[in-house]
Amino acid sequence: MARIGIFIDGMGGSIPAPFREKIVSVIRGLPEIAFSVEEENLASPGALQRMAEHLKAEEVDRAVILGGSPKLYETSFNKFGYPVLLNPYLLTVANLKEQTLQAVANEEEAVEKARKMMIKAIHLASSSGPIESRSLPLTPQTLVIGGGITGIAIALALARSGIQVYLLEKGKHLGGKALELRRFYNRPEEVQKWVEEKVSEISRNSRITVISETELKRLDGHLGRFQATVRKANGTEAVLSPSAIVVATGYEVERNRKGIYGHRSFISFAEMETLLAENEIPSLLRNGKRVESVAFLLGEVNGDVKIDSINAVKQSLLLQEAFQCQTVILCKDLKVSSDGMERLYRRARERGALFIKFEEPPKLSIVNGQIQVDVKDTSAIRKEDEWPLSILSDLIVLSDALIPNPETENLCRILGLHRGNRGFFMEDNPQLLRVRSNRRGIFVAGGCRFPQEVSETLNEAGATAQEVIALLSGGIYPYDLSVAEVDPEKCAVCLTCPRLCPHSAITVEKYAEKNIYITPGIGEGVKWGAARVDPVACYGCGICVGECPAKAITLRHQPDELIYAQMNLSD
Amino acid sequence: MVNFEPKIVAFCCDQSGYPAADMAGGLELNFPGNVEFVRVPCAGRIETLYLLKALERGADGVLIFACYEENCQFLRGNLRAKSRLSYAHRLLEKIGLEKERIEICHLATNCGPKLAETLHRKSEQLKKLGPNPAKI
Amino acid sequence: MIKAEQKPLEEILLYLKSYDRILLSGCGACVTVCQAGGEKEVGLLASALRMARMKMGTPLEALEATPARQCEPEFAAELSETVEKVEAVLSVACGVGVQTLARHFPKTPVFPGVNTTFLGETVTHGVWEERCQACGNCILERTGGVCPVARCAKQLFNGPCGGSSKGKCEIKREADCAWQLIYDRLNGLGQLYRMEEIIPARRWGVESRDSGLRRIVREDLKV
Structure with a gap:
C-alpha cells in the first residue's frame, strides 16, 4: 500500500482553518495516510524545504498537496528548485482554492466538493508511477546552415563561447545577400568592408570550419546526436555530428520587369546601391547621363514595406546630400519602426525629400520616352485638398520581390521543420520563441524566417547564438x-x-x-x-x-x- | 428530475483551459456543481474514446477547453481535438444521443469568464436535455 | 494493403439485436493501418454499441480483443477462451479475418463490422484510393505502373475511351482518367510507343476468379 503524506496549504488565509479541518477530518486515520501537515504558504522556498524534510523523516512514497492551483507549485518548483526527494510525478495537487472555495458559493457544497477533490487527488497519487530523469551529454559542436551575414555573425558568436562551428555555404563565398548592399543605414562603415573583416576573422578562427559549395542532403538523429550528411558540389559526401543546428539560409529576391516595368528608367534598390557606390561625388551618372531626380515607388511589390522603407530613406538621403538629387518617395505606407529610422526620416524630409502618400496605386505611362507617374497625394487633411500630381523623374527605384529561398521546402523536409504561411521557415512561437523551430536543437534565424534588414538580422543572430550557447554550455541536456x-x-x-x-x-x-x-x-x-x-x-x-x-x-x-x-x- | 445536476467532464488543455479555470476560480465566478476537470498537456491528448467513455461511464456532457485555432503550442493539437470531436459527433448521432452533449470551446489563459459562462450554459442546456440515457 | 470502412452503426446493431454478450474483435494489421478496425476503433465501436443498446433499454456486454492478425489460425485460436464466454462475435477485421474466425468457431455466429472495400494506397493521411483488384494476371509492366483494371471505370485494356476529358474520368468526374495517367507516365519514361501496342483481351473466365475459387499452393512450403 502507498504511504501518502498530506500537505495542507492555507494559502495565506485563502483557505480558512475550519474549512481545512472539515476536509482533512474525513481521511484522518486512514491506513494509507501517513501524516497531514498544515502550512501557510507552501509555494515559498522555506515551506518547500520543510516539506522536503517531512517527507524524508516520515518515509512516505506519495504526497498530496491540498491548496491552490498545481500551476502555482510547478512555477515555484521551477523557480526555487525541487527540493523534495520524492519523484515529482508522485505528487498531486488538489486545487481547493480555485476549484472549490472560490468556485462554489454555498459552503456546505464547497466542503463536499473539496472532499471529493481530495479523494480524487489521493487516488491519482496512489495510481501514479515515478518518471525517471536523465541527462544527455552535449558536445559543443554546431552546424550553421547558410554563410550569409546571419550565419557569419552566429558562427563568430558561438566560436567566441568556445563552441565548434561547421559553417555550411552552398555558394563559393561567404557573405550572401549583404554583398549586394553597400551601406548600412545606421552605421558609418561600408558593408563590403564589414563582411570582409568578418570573413577574415572567421578564416583565422580555429573553431570555425567553413564548408563551402556544400549542401545538406540528409539529417538523422535528434538534439545532441544529429547526423548531418552533407554533399559537396563535386559529389563527395561527409557526415557531421553537431549537437545543435542553426538554419540561416536567408531569403531570395525575384525581379519581375514585365510590361512598362521593363523601361530603362526603372532600377532596383540593389542596382541603385551599386550606382551610388560607383559614382564619384558630387555627380551621379548612369550610362553617361547625369541623374538629377529619383523617385522611389514602395508597396508595389512587397506587402511588408519595412525593408523597402529603410532602403528608400537611406538612399534618398545619400542622393540628396552627396549628389544633390531631388527625391520623391511614393508610398501607401512607410515603416520607420527600426532603430534610428525616425531620425533618418526626419532628416530626409528636412533636406527636401517629398513623401507622397497614395491610396490608389499610381498610374504609370511613358511620356516623351520618360516614365510619368500620376498619383493622388492623400496626405492632405481635407479630402478636397488632395490633388493629383504628375512626376517625371530620371530614375524610378522599385523593389524586388523578397521571397522564400527556393530550397526552403526541401530543407524543411530534410530537417523536419514547418513552413509558415508565406513559405518561409516557421518559428516555434513568434512572440516568445522567435528563433526556435518546432524541433528541439534546431534554430531558425534571420531572413529565412522573413525578410529582414541587416541590423535586425544581426540582432536576431545575437539572440540565436545566446539560445544555442544556453543550450550547449552546460554540457548536458537534462530531461525526464x-x-x-x-x-x-x-x-x-x-x-x-x-x-x-x-x-x-x-x-x-x-x-x-x-x-x-x-x-x-x-x-x-x-x-x-x-x-x-x-x-x-x-x-x-x-x-x-x-x-x-x-x-x-x-x-x-x-x-x-x-x-x-x-x-x-x-x- | 427536479434536482438534476448534470455531470460534466471538462477536459482542460494545460496551455489555456486549465489556467482559465484557475482564473475563473480566482475571480470567484461560480462553477456549476458537478464539474470534473481533467487536466491534459494539450487538447491533442484527448482521444475520441475518452469523449465516449466519459458519457458511457456516467457523464451527462463533455466539454473540451482548448486553445484558439492557430494558437496551439503544439501546432495542431487543438485541431486534432476538433476533428476527433466531429468523429464523436457522428457516432453520437448513430447512438441516438444529442451531439450537444459534447462540445469544444476555444479560449486562452485569460478567458476565465468565458470558461465559467460556457460551463453554466452547458449545464443549463444539459438540464433541458435531461440525464444521459446511455450511461451504464 | 487491404482497406476497409466501418459499417453504419445501425446495421451492426441490427445483427446484434438478439445477443447480449459479444466479443468485438479487431485486427492489428491492415485494418489498423486504415483506421477501421485497430484497437482504437474497437474501443470506440464497443463504447458506441454499449451506449446505443443502453439507450434502447437492452444493455449489451461487449468484450474487446485485437489479435495481431485475424487471418491466421494461430491468432484466431488465441481468442478461443474469450469466444466461449460470448454469444456472438463482431469482427472489424477484413472479410478474410471474419471468415477465419467463422471457420475456427463453428458454434458461434461471426458478424462483419466493416465493409472490406479495396486494395489501396495512402494518398495522403486519411485518404486511401483503390490500386489493385487482385485480378490475378498483372499487366502493370505494359501500362507504366498504372493499373487500368483497378483505376479505369470501364477496365479498358486499350484506352482511353472517348469520355476522358481534361485528364478526368467521365464516370466519376473527380477521379483521374487511368489512361491519362498511363499516357503521362509512359511519356515521362519515353515509352509512348507502348500506347500503340494492343493489349489482347483477357480470358476472364479462365484467368480470374470467374473460374471459381482461386488458390495458391506452394508444395515446397507445405508442412
Missing part, C-alpha cells in the same frame, strides 16, 4: 521520460504518428540486423521494428497517443488510467 512511448509489439507501422508529430520526434526505424523485436523500453542504440519516439525530442503533448489506431503509444506521465481517474466516474 515524461514523454510518449511506443510499444513496438503493438505498432502496426502505419506512420500515423511520424506524420502527425509537431516536433518531428518520431521516426520509424529499421529492423535490427536479425529482425529481432526488442522488448519495450527506451534505450540508446536499441533497434526498433516500429515507430520510435525520441525522448529528448518529445515535448509530451500526447497528440500521437490520441491518434494511434493500434493504441500502441502511451504518454508515460499520463496514461489512460490517470485520465479516467481524473474523470472521477464510476467503473
Whole structure:
C-alpha cells in the first residue's frame, strides 16, 4: 500500500482553518495516510524545504498537496528548485482554492466538493508511477546552415563561447545577400568592408570550419546526436555530428520587369546601391547621363514595406546630400519602426525629400520616352485638398520581390521543420520563441524566417547564438521520460504518428540486423521494428497517443488510467 | 428530475483551459456543481474514446477547453481535438444521443469568464436535455 | 494493403439485436493501418454499441480483443477462451479475418463490422484510393505502373475511351482518367510507343476468379 503524506496549504488565509479541518477530518486515520501537515504558504522556498524534510523523516512514497492551483507549485518548483526527494510525478495537487472555495458559493457544497477533490487527488497519487530523469551529454559542436551575414555573425558568436562551428555555404563565398548592399543605414562603415573583416576573422578562427559549395542532403538523429550528411558540389559526401543546428539560409529576391516595368528608367534598390557606390561625388551618372531626380515607388511589390522603407530613406538621403538629387518617395505606407529610422526620416524630409502618400496605386505611362507617374497625394487633411500630381523623374527605384529561398521546402523536409504561411521557415512561437523551430536543437534565424534588414538580422543572430550557447554550455541536456512511448509489439507501422508529430520526434526505424523485436523500453542504440519516439525530442503533448489506431503509444506521465481517474466516474 | 445536476467532464488543455479555470476560480465566478476537470498537456491528448467513455461511464456532457485555432503550442493539437470531436459527433448521432452533449470551446489563459459562462450554459442546456440515457 | 470502412452503426446493431454478450474483435494489421478496425476503433465501436443498446433499454456486454492478425489460425485460436464466454462475435477485421474466425468457431455466429472495400494506397493521411483488384494476371509492366483494371471505370485494356476529358474520368468526374495517367507516365519514361501496342483481351473466365475459387499452393512450403 502507498504511504501518502498530506500537505495542507492555507494559502495565506485563502483557505480558512475550519474549512481545512472539515476536509482533512474525513481521511484522518486512514491506513494509507501517513501524516497531514498544515502550512501557510507552501509555494515559498522555506515551506518547500520543510516539506522536503517531512517527507524524508516520515518515509512516505506519495504526497498530496491540498491548496491552490498545481500551476502555482510547478512555477515555484521551477523557480526555487525541487527540493523534495520524492519523484515529482508522485505528487498531486488538489486545487481547493480555485476549484472549490472560490468556485462554489454555498459552503456546505464547497466542503463536499473539496472532499471529493481530495479523494480524487489521493487516488491519482496512489495510481501514479515515478518518471525517471536523465541527462544527455552535449558536445559543443554546431552546424550553421547558410554563410550569409546571419550565419557569419552566429558562427563568430558561438566560436567566441568556445563552441565548434561547421559553417555550411552552398555558394563559393561567404557573405550572401549583404554583398549586394553597400551601406548600412545606421552605421558609418561600408558593408563590403564589414563582411570582409568578418570573413577574415572567421578564416583565422580555429573553431570555425567553413564548408563551402556544400549542401545538406540528409539529417538523422535528434538534439545532441544529429547526423548531418552533407554533399559537396563535386559529389563527395561527409557526415557531421553537431549537437545543435542553426538554419540561416536567408531569403531570395525575384525581379519581375514585365510590361512598362521593363523601361530603362526603372532600377532596383540593389542596382541603385551599386550606382551610388560607383559614382564619384558630387555627380551621379548612369550610362553617361547625369541623374538629377529619383523617385522611389514602395508597396508595389512587397506587402511588408519595412525593408523597402529603410532602403528608400537611406538612399534618398545619400542622393540628396552627396549628389544633390531631388527625391520623391511614393508610398501607401512607410515603416520607420527600426532603430534610428525616425531620425533618418526626419532628416530626409528636412533636406527636401517629398513623401507622397497614395491610396490608389499610381498610374504609370511613358511620356516623351520618360516614365510619368500620376498619383493622388492623400496626405492632405481635407479630402478636397488632395490633388493629383504628375512626376517625371530620371530614375524610378522599385523593389524586388523578397521571397522564400527556393530550397526552403526541401530543407524543411530534410530537417523536419514547418513552413509558415508565406513559405518561409516557421518559428516555434513568434512572440516568445522567435528563433526556435518546432524541433528541439534546431534554430531558425534571420531572413529565412522573413525578410529582414541587416541590423535586425544581426540582432536576431545575437539572440540565436545566446539560445544555442544556453543550450550547449552546460554540457548536458537534462530531461525526464515524461514523454510518449511506443510499444513496438503493438505498432502496426502505419506512420500515423511520424506524420502527425509537431516536433518531428518520431521516426520509424529499421529492423535490427536479425529482425529481432526488442522488448519495450527506451534505450540508446536499441533497434526498433516500429515507430520510435525520441525522448529528448518529445515535448509530451500526447497528440500521437490520441491518434494511434493500434493504441500502441502511451504518454508515460499520463496514461489512460490517470485520465479516467481524473474523470472521477464510476467503473 | 427536479434536482438534476448534470455531470460534466471538462477536459482542460494545460496551455489555456486549465489556467482559465484557475482564473475563473480566482475571480470567484461560480462553477456549476458537478464539474470534473481533467487536466491534459494539450487538447491533442484527448482521444475520441475518452469523449465516449466519459458519457458511457456516467457523464451527462463533455466539454473540451482548448486553445484558439492557430494558437496551439503544439501546432495542431487543438485541431486534432476538433476533428476527433466531429468523429464523436457522428457516432453520437448513430447512438441516438444529442451531439450537444459534447462540445469544444476555444479560449486562452485569460478567458476565465468565458470558461465559467460556457460551463453554466452547458449545464443549463444539459438540464433541458435531461440525464444521459446511455450511461451504464 | 487491404482497406476497409466501418459499417453504419445501425446495421451492426441490427445483427446484434438478439445477443447480449459479444466479443468485438479487431485486427492489428491492415485494418489498423486504415483506421477501421485497430484497437482504437474497437474501443470506440464497443463504447458506441454499449451506449446505443443502453439507450434502447437492452444493455449489451461487449468484450474487446485485437489479435495481431485475424487471418491466421494461430491468432484466431488465441481468442478461443474469450469466444466461449460470448454469444456472438463482431469482427472489424477484413472479410478474410471474419471468415477465419467463422471457420475456427463453428458454434458461434461471426458478424462483419466493416465493409472490406479495396486494395489501396495512402494518398495522403486519411485518404486511401483503390490500386489493385487482385485480378490475378498483372499487366502493370505494359501500362507504366498504372493499373487500368483497378483505376479505369470501364477496365479498358486499350484506352482511353472517348469520355476522358481534361485528364478526368467521365464516370466519376473527380477521379483521374487511368489512361491519362498511363499516357503521362509512359511519356515521362519515353515509352509512348507502348500506347500503340494492343493489349489482347483477357480470358476472364479462365484467368480470374470467374473460374471459381482461386488458390495458391506452394508444395515446397507445405508442412
